[in-house]
Amino acid sequence: MRLLCGIATIATCLFSLSLCAQKVSVGLFFDVPVKAATFAVQSGSYAIIVDDTLLVAAIDRGASMQLSHSSSGLRLRISGDNMGVFSSVKAVGMGDEGVFSLTCTNPMSPSYSYAQHAFIRSADDGSGLLIVNQLNENFYLSGVVEAEAGCSARSEFFKTQAILSRTYLYAHFNRHAKNGFNLCDGVHCQAYKGLLTRCRRIRTAVNETEGTIVIDMKKRPITPSFHANCGGQTCHSENVWREKLPYLRSVKDDYCKQQPGARWQKRIALSEWRDYMSRNGIRVKNPMQLEFAQLSRKKYYEVGEKKVELTKIRQRFGLRSTFFDVRVAGSDVVLTGKGYGHGVGMCQEGAIQMAEQGLKCENILQRYYKNTRIVNFNQAHSTLAMQQDSTLFLFNPWRNETPDTTIFIDSTVSVDSSEQQAFTQEDVH
Numbered sequence: 369m370r371l372l373c374g375i376a377t378i379a380t381c382l383f384s385l386s387l388c389a390q391k392v393s394v395g396l397f398f399d400v401p402v403k404a405a406t407f408a409v410q411s412g413s414y415a416i417i418v419d420d421t422l423l424v425a426a427i428d429r430g431a432s433m434q435l436s437h438s439s440s441g442l443r444l445r446i447s448g449d450n451m452g453v454f455s456s457v458k459a460v461g462m463g464d465e466g467v468f469s470l471t472c473t474n475p476m477s478p479s480y481s482y483a484q485h486a487f488i489r490s491a492d493d494g495s496g497l498l499i500v501n502q503l504n505e506n507f508y509l510s511g512v513v514e515a516e517a518g519c520s521a522r523s524e525f526f527k528t529q530a531i532l533s534r535t536y537l538y539a540h541f542n543r544h545a546k547n548g549f550n551l552c553d554g555v556h557c558q559a560y561k562g563l564l565t566r567c568r569r570i571r572t573a574v575n576e577t578e579g580t581i582v583i584d585m586k587k588r589p590i591t592p593s594f595h596a597n598c599g600g601q602t603c604h605s606e607n608v609w610r611e612k613l614p615y616l617r618s619v620k621d622d623y624c625k626q627q628p629g630a631r632w633q634k635r636i637a638l639s640e641w642r643d644y645m646s647r648n649g650i651r652v653k654n655p656m657q658l659e660f661a662q663l664s665r666k667k668y669y670e671v672g673e674k675k676v677e678l679t680k681i682r683q684r685f686g687l688r689s690t691f692f693d694v695r696v697a698g699s700d701v702v703l704t705g706k707g708y709g710h711g712v713g714m715c716q717e718g719a720i721q722m723a724e725q726g727l728k729c730e731n732i733l734q735r736y737y738k739n740t741r742i743v744n745f746n747q748a749h750s751t752l753a754m755q756q757d758s759t760l761f762l763f764n765p766w767r768n769e770t771p772d773t774t775i776f777i778d779s780t781v782s783v784d785s786s787e788q789q790a791f792t793q794e795d796v797h
């Protein structure tokens with residue numbers, strides 16, 4: 369009876385999986401060669417399918433699977449019993465529900481909880497296990513917002529962060545298509561540490577903004593860069609990366625100036641600073657010539673006619689930002705800086721303060737992303753269906769099989785994948 373029930377539920381579940389759009393597949397521990405992992409049911413029931421054949425109709429709370437990589441395939445044990453070696457293992461949550469924990473046991477990693485389904489097989493390069501968590505878009509976005517923004521801010525800030533995370537998801541939905549999933553869980557895509565555990569307001573913010581994204585004037589999802597604190601002024605995109613994007617413009621920001629990331633200071637030996645500058649073409653007789661000030665953000669550290677990119681200096685000396693002054697003090701230089709992070713796009717601490725003071729997420733987004741529109745993707749699709757207007761965007765990430773290239777079907781616009789991929793969130797703090 370239990371078996372029949374299980375099979376019926378699996379059939380319903382698989383059917384709903386195929387019909388139910390807005391599922392996201394996330395590659396877990398993607399940058400780690402996982403040799404062994406433990407899957408444990410935390411709530412609900414899971415059907416275990418091996419090589420597309422039902423192996424166990426239902427395992428419940430407390431049951432676990434041990435998965436290990438071997439040269440002949442994927443070795444599976446369930447609660448200690450050896451089940452054999454397979455090409456793939458799927459743990460499908462009954463009724464599209466269920467929560468499981470996943471722990472890498474080789475190499476060891478912290479354990480995280482995940483919603484809905486897990487698919488496991490050997491990685492294509494044979495280095496270990498490929499583990500994919502398939503779940504509803506809103507569950508995924510809630511986890512991302514918590515990982516990127518903590519859980520102590522106001523709802524309007526969480527809505528802002530949810531819209532940005534969704535914009536990124538839609539723009540990069542096929543980023544890992546060749547790997548067999550949509551996005552990875554690292555900073556290469558968007559940080560994701562599983563199920564939201566601490567803050568229900570984030571889930572509400574994600575639900576209330578469902579379908580909402582930010583697009584540029586060419587109707588493409590923007591690159592939603594953000595950082596911890598701009599120090600009072602954000603950066604032009606081209607001052608940090610190569611591309612000049614019309615919406616990533618420098619803006620003044622008074623909201624973040626009293627926040628934790630607003631100020632920093634660092635002492636560096638004058639000899640080290642001088643040597644570095646000398647290697648980069650700035651040679652001075654008098655060390656006082658090395659002093660430098662930024663009343664507003666600059667792209668270069670300049671001494672006379674010579675200059676070095678501030679981003680290069682930031683990287684070399686591990687500085688919190690490029691927005692700093694230099695003063696010579698005895699045998700040291702003292703760097704007095706403002707802000708934390710690359711400075712492009714939204715300033716999180718400024719946005720948090722704007723939300724504290726009652727501003728709506730739309731106002732916050734439009735302050736940091738110029739020449740953009742906030743649109744509801746779902747409504748735009750239904751409008752399109754009615755109007756047959758080819759200038760409205762048509763891209764549906766859940767039906768589009770092609771990699772990150774053309775985002776919209778619009779004869780006047782094409783999106784170059786290199787432009788999309790030039791920006792990642794690697795420098796987000």
Ligand SMILES: [Zn+2]
Nearest residue numbers: 551552556557
């Ligand atoms: Zn990635």
Ligand SMILES: [Zn+2]
Nearest residue numbers: 598624715718
């Ligand atoms: Zn700021």
